[in-house]
Each structure stands twice: as structure tokens, then as C-alpha cells.
Amino acid sequence: MKELLQGNIAASYGAIDGGIDFFAGYPITPSSEILEMFSKELPKLGKIFIQMEDELASICAVVGASLSGKKALTATSGPGFSLMQEGIGYATITEAPCVIINVMRGGPSTGLPTNVSQGDYMQSKWGTHGDHPMIVFSPKNPQEFYWLTRISFNVAFYYKNPVIILSDESVAHMRAEVLRTLPPYNLKFKEKEKLDLPFNFEYDLTSNPFIGEGKKVRITGLFHDETGFPINEKSMVEKVMNHLINKIEHNKENLFLYESDGLENAEIAFVGFGIIGGLIKELKYIFDSKGFKTSFFRPITLNPLDDIKIINLFKNIKKVFVIELNKGQLLLDIKRILSCNKEINFIGFTRGDIPKIGEVYKKIEELL
């Protein structure tokens, strides 16, 4: 049954249908509807809702719950997401399967609390200090926000890693038809070997005990051995770091979701993520109707990007237009992956709105 839902409410239902056990959060625009929604719904389901004293506490409570084997989630926006970075880093080194929704608003700092932006693209990938693995998904509308949130717990537990859902003010506050159905993504989750120690660095993906199962689970944010005890022996440190990176890197084909149309037969490609997904689809339609051969490409998975896959998808493309609501962040990745033999153009907006299609059309026309 289709329901008319606001993006933030759709995401909350996604988490509920995905089996959420625990939510901790702190009010911040434009993500507060998620906090309010869970405050109402989770007690009814016998699940935990707690409003913490700040975002530092929210992420730590969520990581504590996820290390206890619970499906735990928090939702925030720019300033709160910055505060959470330390806890997100802890989740990566302790391999805590938690989910963080970041509803992007204009930044830096307090910025534009009630307006849309895509300025946290790089932060979602590289926000916490040190080398670290990260999984980032980005929805284009409430339906996708629902699906991605619903599947995020499976992804987090399978890869034993935090998952960030990078939404934005417009997707979060847009009201649209949403089907509460299983996510249509072809993500594979194979059976994992069950181990008794809390950590393993030999195999990419294993199933290890959680806190509270009586298996003496020792956990630290320091580099550690398989028992979770701190170490600083050089070869062991390297092994742990390689494990953290490789478990995602070796599986990026399985994790890389995208939407595209016409890349094989076109010379021009419009590229964007999240809320821009609708705009680039529309641009292809308009330019094609005027006799151009165009295409569009929208990564749904922002991290890890499957570079080889993108190179192959774009092999016939000569001109790329990257359109973002920032000063060029996805652009940096697209340039890194594709710049050797293509012309790459950038069109960015940082006014706090989504530009009208006519304005974007004119800018592209000038560059063609």
C-alpha cells in the first residue's frame, strides 16, 4: 500500500521495518522529526528510545548498544554530525555495526539550518581522523530513504562497520508516495564463519560475539589483538589496519549501488547524487528531445566507490557535467576516476535551494 510520507518519517519506518532495537539522539533541524517519531513509536514496540544530552553522548550510546548486538541508530545534521565524528571513528576501529543518518543542511558551522545543501559529501567519507573504512548511502527521495534505512542494519552487521545515510533537508522534508516493501537492491549477504573471540584479522568477514553473551568480549579504541587487548607491535598494527580497510575494499563491487541511463550510447553524461537525482534525469530528457545524445549517472553508494565499474560505465562518454549543491565534492572523486580522457564540467549551487531546471539548462548550454 502506498502512503504519503515525509522523508524523515519514511526513514523512521525503514528503520522500524528493518528491526531497529535502539535509538539515541538529540534535537537538531532538519532531522528532528526522526527523533520525535521514534520517541512515539519505539516504546510501543518495546524497543529503546533515549534522548541524550548532546550528539557526543548520542553516538556513544548507539555504539555501546551496537557492540551489545543491538540494531542501533542515531539521526542528526551538520553540527551534530561534526560532534559525532569521534564516536564514528571509534565504531570503525571496534567494528561496531551502527547506523547514522545525517540530514544535510547548509554549512559550515550553524550555517543554514532549514535549507538544503550537499556540503557533507566529503565529511561523510573522511570526517573522522585516521585511515578508516566507511559505508555511505545517499537517497534521492523518501522511497529510497526508506529502503536504504531499512537495509542499513543488514549492511552494518554484515560488514561490522558503521553505515552513514547521507540525506539532505529536501529529501527529508519532501512528502511523497512510499511503499513499505523490501529494498530492491541486489546486495549479497553470505553465511559467515562464527568465531569465539571478539575480533579476527585473518578473514575479511566473520561473525564474532557481542558484549553480554558471556564470551569475555574485550573492546578498546586502541589497536588491539584478537582478544581485544591493546597492542603496539608494528606488524600487528598493520594487520589490523589492513583488515579494516580490506573488508570493505574487497567487497566494494557488492556494495556499490547506482542509478544510470543511456551511458553506453551517449557522449554527454550528467552526474549528481541524492536530491540532484531527479534533476539530472530531467536534463537527459530535455537535451535528448533537442537532438543531443545524453545520459545520467547517480551513485547511491558514495563510499566505497567502485572506480573500475565507473570507468567502464563511462567508456563512451566524452563530456561530463557534475551538478551538486556544494562547491565541488563528488566532482573531486569523478575527476580522480575519469579525468584522463574526458572533459569534466562542474555546476554548483550553494544558496540553500534546489535550482530550477531552466537555470541549470542555460548553464549547460553555455558549456556545450
Place this chain on the structure above:
Amino acid sequence: MTYKDYLDYSKLPTIFCPGCGLGIGLKAILQSFSDLNLKKEDIIFVSGIGCSSRIPGYVDFDSLHTLHGRAIPFATGVKLSHPEKNVIVITGDGDGLSIGGNHMIHAARRNINIKVFLFNNMTYGMTGGQASPTTPLKKITSTTPYGKYDSNFDSVELLKGSGSGFIARGTVYHYNMLLKVVKESLIYKGFSFVEIITPCPTYYGRLQGIDDPAKFFIKLKDFVYSIDQKDILKEEEKKDKLPIGIFKNERKETFEEIYFKIVENLKAK
């Protein structure tokens, strides 16, 4: 089981300096577990960052060594995931009262049934003896070479104001009294706070000119007075000294009790 059964001997010796009091404090906590017949699978230690926060690495049950100042919110997540377990926070004066001070007062206010043991050595031992929020006024530390300009917290008064139902203070010199206080806090249902004063001879002691750990331990005796003698002692006998003992032991409805009652009521509807 004796207190030794709660230790993971394969991880010993500890990283603590000679003359450090953390071992005595840990013994009091583990002895209390033994006296109260707590099962290892029912205990979870959660700590932040600092010397005392390294304690959880050496025990033979679940433990979570987390971020600087954040032990209490992590413990909140663990406790609400496993309400039946004894979730115990091991923290220090810098970890629990400076960077983690906000979490401390809110956890006390919230009354989640976690136990906080705060080891107060009046300095940042792990990073080299800098001034902490419990370093007394005018004392010399690595970051107060001309004497400390700002006053120290009285954690007991802070926790009273925050609404904690169980508040106590002991020292590692007064072991028997500490054991009693720790045990009482474990029996108490709700958020409990126990400050354990412990000497750091390596940094704090050396900078105060007390380089002999034994002398530092004896000094602890003169630094405190029992709360039971509060009315007997003269004002000048209490000046610049901290009271020890149990300051508050008052049962209140916990966060979990209130929350799960609401859950039950909603189910019944």
C-alpha cells in the same frame, strides 16, 4: 570465587607505575563482586581514557575501553541493551569530571542503574601530570608551573546537585572502609557514584615534592576526615580536607523502571 578469579592473569602485569593506588581500588571492587557472589557473565566494565580507564583490560569478563570522557554514554547504551547486567563505569577525575563532566551530571539526573567508580588522583597521569578539575588551588602541575589559578570541583557536591541517589567517597588508604562503600553502591539500585582518592606518586606526588609513594599514602590519611565526625571536628580541623563516607543513599525510581513501565502500559492498550 575470590577476587583473583575476576582477573585475567594472561594480561598482567598492569601498565600502572610503582606506588600507584589503582590496584588497591580494583581489588576493593573485585573483592566486592566476590562478597556479593556476582557471576562474571553478569558484569560489564566500561571505561573512558586515562590511567584508571585501563583497568578494564585486566579483568576476566566483558569490558569496553572507550573514548576520553564518554564512558557513561557508552555504558548507557550497554545498560539499556542488557538491563539485567551489572554495568560498571571505571573513570578518572579528568575523564569523568572534565571532558566527561556533562555526561556525568546527566546520567545522575537520569538515574540509569549504572555504577560509577571515579578514581581521583588529582591529575592527568597518562599524559604527564597536567592540572585536572580536582587539582586543588595553587598546586604545581605540568600546566600550572606558577600554581593552579582555578578552584577544584567537589565531586560529592556536584553529584548532589545532579540528583544522584547514591554518593560516596573513599580512599585507597582506607581499604576496609572503601570495600564497604563499594559494596553498598553495588547493592544500591540506581545511578551510584563513588569517588576513590588515589595517589599518583610519579607525577602529582613528585611535583608536590613527595617522591616516596609510602609517604604519599600516609599523607592521604591527613587529607580526609570521616563524614561521621563532621559534627565532632572543629572547623579548622576540617579546613582544606575532604570528607569520606556515604553522603547519600536514597532509593528512587530508575530510568529503566519508568521506561519499561510505560512500555508495559502501551502493550496493554
